Amino acid sequence: MKNRLCLLLLSAFAIAALPGHVRADATTPPEWAGIVNIEVSVLFPDYREPWNAGQPSGGSGTGFLIGKNRFLTNAHVVSNATRILIRTTDDPKPHPAKIVHIAHDCDLAIIEAENPETFAKMTTLDFGSIPRLNTEVIAIGYPIGGDRMSVTRGVVSRIDFRPYSHTSVDSHLCVQVDAAINPGNSGGPVMQDGKVVGVAFQGFSGRVAQNVGYMIPVPVIKRFLTDIEDGRYDHYVDLAVSDFPVENPAQRQALGLQDDGVGVMIGDVEPAGTVGELLKPGDVILAIDGNPVLNNGLVRIEGDLVNMNEIVERKFAGDTIQLSYLRGGKKEDASLKLKRFSPYVRLGSQYNQRPRYLVYAGLVFQPLDRNLVDAHQIRDATVNYVFERYLTDKLYVERPEPVVLTSILPDQVNTWLTPYAQSLVDEINGVTIKTLDDVKTALAKNDKPFIEIRLHEKNRPLILKRDLADAAHPRIMQTYNIQEDSYLGQE
Amino acid sequence: MQRLLFLLLCGLCLPVAAQNTAKKKAASSAPASAVQSTSLLKVNVTAQPYDLHLPWQKQSPLNSRGLGVVVAGNRVLVTAQLVADANYIEIELPDGGQKLAAKVIAVDYEANLALLESAINAEKEKAFFAGLKPMEVDASARIGDSLNVWQTGRVGDLIESPLTISKILVRRYVVEGSGFLVYETTGIVRSEANSFTLPVIKGGKLAGMLLSYDSKNQVTTILPGPIIEHFLKDFADGEYEGFPGLGMEFQVTLDGQLREYLGLKPESPGVLVTAVIKGASAEKAGLKKGDILLAINGQTIDARGDYKDPRYGALSSSHIVRGNAYVGDDFELKVIREGKEETLKGKLTRKNPDDYLVTPYRFDKGPRYILNGGLLFQELSRPYLDSFGEQQTENSALLRLSHIARHPDELEEAGLKKLVFLSTVLPTPSAQGYDQLGGIVVNKVNGQAVGDLKDLDAAFKAIKGTTHVIELDDFPHVLHLDAVAAEQDNLRLQGGAYRISSLKRLE
Numbered sequence: 002m003k004n005r006l007c008l009l010l011l012s013a014f015a016i017a018a019l020p021g022h023v024r025a026d027a028t029t030p031p032e033w034a035g036i037v038n039i040e041v042s043v044l045f046p047d048y049r050e051p052w053n054a055g056q057p058s059g060g061s062g063t064g065f066l067i068g069k070n071r072f073l074t075n076a077h078v079v080s081n082a083t084r085i086l087i088r089t090t091d092d093p094k095p096h097p098a099k100i101v102h103i104a105h106d107c108d109l110a111i112i113e114a115e116n117p118e119t120f121a122k123m124t125t126l127d128f129g130s131i132p133r134l135n136t137e138v139i140a141i142g143y144p145i146g147g148d149r150m151s152v153t154r155g156v157v158s159r160i161d162f163r164p165y166s167h168t169s170v171d172s173h174l175c176v177q178v179d180a181a182i183n184p185g186n187s188g189g190p191v192m193q194d195g196k197v198v199g200v201a202f203q204g205f206s207g208r209v210a211q212n213v214g215y216m217i218p219v220p221v222i223k224r225f226l227t228d229i230e231d232g233r234y235d236h237y238v239d240l241a242v243s244d245f246p247v248e249n250p251a252q253r254q255a256l257g258l259q260d261d262g263v264g265v266m267i268g269d270v271e272p273a274g275t276v277g278e279l280l281k282p283g284d285v286i287l288a289i290d291g292n293p294v295l296n297n298g299l300v301r302i303e304g305d306l307v308n309m310n311e312i313v314e315r316k317f318a319g320d321t322i323q324l325s326y327l328r329g330g331k332k333e334d335a336s337l338k339l340k341r342f343s344p345y346v347r348l349g350s351q352y353n354q355r356p357r358y359l360v361y362a363g364l365v366f367q368p369l370d371r372n373l374v375d376a377h378q379i380r381d382a383t384v385n386y387v388f389e390r391y392l393t394d395k396l397y398v399e400r401p402e403p404v405v406l407t408s409i410l411p412d413q414v415n416t417w418l419t420p421y422a423q424s425l426v427d428e429i430n431g432v433t434i435k436t437l438d439d440v441k442t443a444l445a446k447n448d449k450p451f452i453e454i455r456l457h458e459k460n461r462p463l464i465l466k467r468d469l470a471d472a473a474h475p476r477i478m479q480t481y482n483i484q485e486d487s488y489l490g491q492e
Numbered sequence: 493m494q495r496l497l498f499l500l501l502c503g504l505c506l507p508v509a510a511q512n513t514a515k516k517k518a519a520s521s522a523p524a525s526a527v528q529s530t531s532l533l534k535v536n537v538t539a540q541p542y543d544l545h546l547p548w549q550k551q552s553p554l555n556s557r558g559l560g561v562v563v564a565g566n567r568v569l570v571t572a573q574l575v576a577d578a579n580y581i582e583i584e585l586p587d588g589g590q591k592l593a594a595k596v597i598a599v600d601y602e603a604n605l606a607l608l609e610s611a612i613n614a615e616k617e618k619a620f621f622a623g624l625k626p627m628e629v630d631a632s633a634r635i636g637d638s639l640n641v642w643q644t645g646r647v648g649d650l651i652e653s654p655l656t657i658s659k660i661l662v663r664r665y666v667v668e669g670s671g672f673l674v675y676e677t678t679g680i681v682r683s684e685a686n687s688f689t690l691p692v693i694k695g696g697k698l699a700g701m702l703l704s705y706d707s708k709n710q711v712t713t714i715l716p717g718p719i720i721e722h723f724l725k726d727f728a729d730g731e732y733e734g735f736p737g738l739g740m741e742f743q744v745t746l747d748g749q750l751r752e753y754l755g756l757k758p759e760s761p762g763v764l765v766t767a768v769i770k771g772a773s774a775e776k777a778g779l780k781k782g783d784i785l786l787a788i789n790g791q792t793i794d795a796r797g798d799y800k801d802p803r804y805g806a807l808s809s810s811h812i813v814r815g816n817a818y819v820g821d822d823f824e825l826k827v828i829r830e831g832k833e834e835t836l837k838g839k840l841t842r843k844n845p846d847d848y849l850v851t852p853y854r855f856d857k858g859p860r861y862i863l864n865g866g867l868l869f870q871e872l873s874r875p876y877l878d879s880f881g882e883q884q885t886e887n888s889a890l891l892r893l894s895h896i897a898r899h900p901d902e903l904e905e906a907g908l909k910k911l912v913f914l915s916t917v918l919p920t921p922s923a924q925g926y927d928q929l930g931g932i933v934v935n936k937v938n939g940q941a942v943g944d945l946k947d948l949d950a951a952f953k954a955i956k957g958t959t960h961v962i963e964l965d966d967f968p969h970v971l972h973l974d975a976v977a978a979e980q981d982n983l984r985l986q987g988g989a990y991r992i993s994s995l996k997r998l999e
Contacts, residue, residue: 245968248925251959255972268968282969382885386895389888393967417747451753458898460766461743464753 035066048376051356063142063189074188080352129196142189155180162308170349182214238339241274257330285327344397359487362470363410402436414473531627534584558689587648630697631717655679662808736840739772777838787826849900865978866920872911889931910944922977933965
């Protein structure tokens with residue numbers, strides 16, 4: 002206890018000096034000066050009134066210098082930011098900064114100070130590797146409970162493949178530590194022997210679990226940094242399959258597997274994914290890039306058993322992968338170019354996006370995604386089904402962007418239609434609605450005096466007389482204070 | 493004093509209702525309440541519903557007490573709710589306390605009515621019913637009429653609560669299905685020990701039975717005389733057929749723009765037919781989705797879907813068939829199709845719960861299932877889905893099952909009679925690795941298509957080699973089950989910790 006107190010006092014002292022003039026010290030190395038507080042002002046987009054700018058809010062996290070004027074932090078620290086300020090404890094001046102790269106799928110971002118000279122002389126932090134289980138690490142950052150830099154200490158508790166909560170639909174390698182990681186620690190380094198071994202990013206609330214914090218380990222960070230080397234982030238690639246562990250002896254035999262623990266069954270395949278045209282349910286993956294895949298879907302990398310996806314995880318779009326698989330008892334080999342599988346993105350939270358919408362005669366159309374479902378608290382069984390089973394029932398193949406009639410702004414023209422809010426749109430004027438843009442195209446068709454909107458699993462068509470609807474449209478826009486009647490995204 | 497006056501007045505009104513005999517009876521029974529209670533019996537029921545998730549066992553027994561009304565032929569009328577899933581029923585004389593075991597001889601869970609008879613020999617029955625008088629049914633009540641809820645006290649004393657009919661409308665009773673006629677009344681109902689089947693009396697006759705009582709708003713709904721009359725008349729020949737239905741859904745056409753789109757003139761009646769149930773009366777008569785329904789049996793249907801009932805005024809058109817016609821009756825629909833008026837004719841039928849792909853309700857009989865090597869297969873039913881409550885809108889497997897349940901037509905056309913699904917997996921050696929699965933529709937077993945559980949039973953017997961191949965509609969799509977190991981597990985399931993009495997129920 003005495004030790005820790007001492008450390009905190011010392012580190013605070015160290016930071017009190019100006020950047021670039023930090024004294025080398027046994028407990029606070031000079032590069033710690035590059036661990037900064039990031040203060041962010043944000044606008045939460047309003048998916049209920051998508052024409053409005055949204056709700057202003059703010060937050061704070063940590064970042065650290067990894068190159069010339071380059072700070073690494075979490076994507077969630079700077080998501081939806083309208084203003085980013087870098088603050089250091091020894092400098093009263095806030096330093097405006099901007100996002101250079103942001104990767105929501107692995108919750109990492111690079112920001113830089115607007116004035117490149119500000120941090121020019123500061124020493125950068127170096128990366129280590131995946132720390133071993135039960136070795137000591139420290140987490141450094143600016144968590145709640147005070148204003149100055151904080152250090153907490155613990156050991157590596159577990160190395161696992163886990164969901165990343167920023168999008169809630171991405172899973173990557175994740176290291177669990179029992180060093181306290183609290184709000185504000187996000188984006189800060191976790192260090193061992195003077196090297197960064199991870200970025201602190203999420204934890205469990207104390208009501209659920211104790212001393213469970215997570216960091217993004219170096220392989221995930223390195224992958225991100227490599228990906229952006231060409232100046233662009235290209236996202237993760239994916240096999241886009243669901244594996245079903247082969248535990249059942251009858252299943253193992255029927256699939257033609259040996260009793261050597263090798264081979265995992267494919268339970269589902271995404272047709273738009275990397276192996277969509279190659280594999281089908283009931284096939285068995287035996288090896289990826291020569292690494293045998295065990296019955297439970299794990300492979301051995303660098304001595305540790307990890308999810309087979311970890312092999313794909315470290316690759317990039319266009320890289321190849323070697324697959325050995327079994328079909329009907331016969332072994333096959335294939336070499337595949339990896340590609341991104343993007344339909345899943347809409348199932349997770351999305352950021353830095355202006356909500357897309359279209360309003361016509363008081364009817365508000367919006368594309369179905371997690372942000373919309375959360376904002377509208379949708380209870381409609383059809384919309385919930387399509388959202389929940391969008392991937393598993395391959396609904397994205399037919400309707401890449403399901404469109405929801407989210408609300409109806411009451412007016413005399415649509416007064417009989419108001420019970421049909423929160424319905425899924427099937428067809429407008431005979432045009433199948435596959436994306437929000439189709440709504441615009443379909444409404445523009447004016448060969449008939451009526452606009453006919455068909456909804457999924459709603460028994461009656463919604464009918465609007467075109468002349469009445471056209472006349473009502475500007476009136477409704479004005480009454481409900483809507484500046485633009487649509488935002489369909491950048492052209 | 494007020495009460496007496498009310499009954500007398502009631503008696504005076506009765507001759508208008510064209511029932512001559514009623515007049516005398518009502519008038520004479522009015523002053524002496526002891527005479528009236530001779531038509532009431534206490535009904536004690538022990539019900540034990542099946543466990544929908546572990547279908548070989550039953551839930552805890554539940555006791556309920558209600559009142560029954562003695563009708564002609566030493567029979568006792570109660571609500572179906574009271575006797576649903578009953579293990580044991582007894583009728584009891586309110587004053588003397590003598591008891592007699594009884595059984596259900598006719599029941600309609602949609603109309604919520606059941607008829608009981610003695611389960612013991614004729615001599616005992618005769619003695620039991622000796623002092624009782626059958627009550628007649630009154631179908632003459634109108635809006636504004638006064639009714640009385642009857643209850644019995646500890647020693648058979650009659651307790652009355654007066655009510656006034658404020659509305660007569662069509663509403664769903666207890667289970668899913670078309671709506672039935674309901675009297676909505678206002679007034680306070682005293683809370684007594686009998687929780688179910690309170691008879692509602694008008695002029696000494698049975699005018700209805702209590703369906704629900706909202707004590708906060710003092711609003712009661714009453715299962716009315718005309719429906720009771722229909723039920724008893726149907727069973728008069730000893731065979732109960734049930735209420736017929738057209739089997740269609742419609743949308744109101746109040747929306748002016750929709751009317752114009754449909755080509756309906758402003759003053760024209762008619763509703764838009766939006767769904768026609770496969771195999772039901774309307775479909776057989778040729779009704780199609782998109783038709784404009786103008787009239788049923790000569791009764792004009794207005795834009796709201798109501799017709800003018802001579803007794804009750806505007807009433808949902810479903811009552812034309814439900815409340816007034818019988819299975820086998822002719823019916824006639826007037827529709828507009830593609831701008832032309834057409835008349836469709838047919839005979840009324842009834843679709844029983846088992847005729848639906850997803851069983852809407854099931855009482856008294858346990859859910860059908862097959863258990864093999866820990867894999868539990870069931871037929872999808874509405875109560876099964878409903879048993880999950882809110883989870884239905886969150887759980888992925890349930891959302892898919894519910895979605896399929898909303899689209900029975902395509903599957904029925906593909907030859908499915910029931911939707912067979914793997915509901916859960918009990919941990920056994922032969923089902924090792926499968927215990928997290930559940931809620932997945934079964935397509936084929938051992939190469940054979942599965943249209944209901946009987947098909948599944950046959951498919952398990954048609955095994956090639958020693959491994960069952962189970963093809964599923966969803967992840968992981970295929971399971972293999974060692975038949976020999978499964979048989980060993982089946983013995984263990986019956987004798988071991990689970991003590992499962994039977995590995996299947998197909999009836």
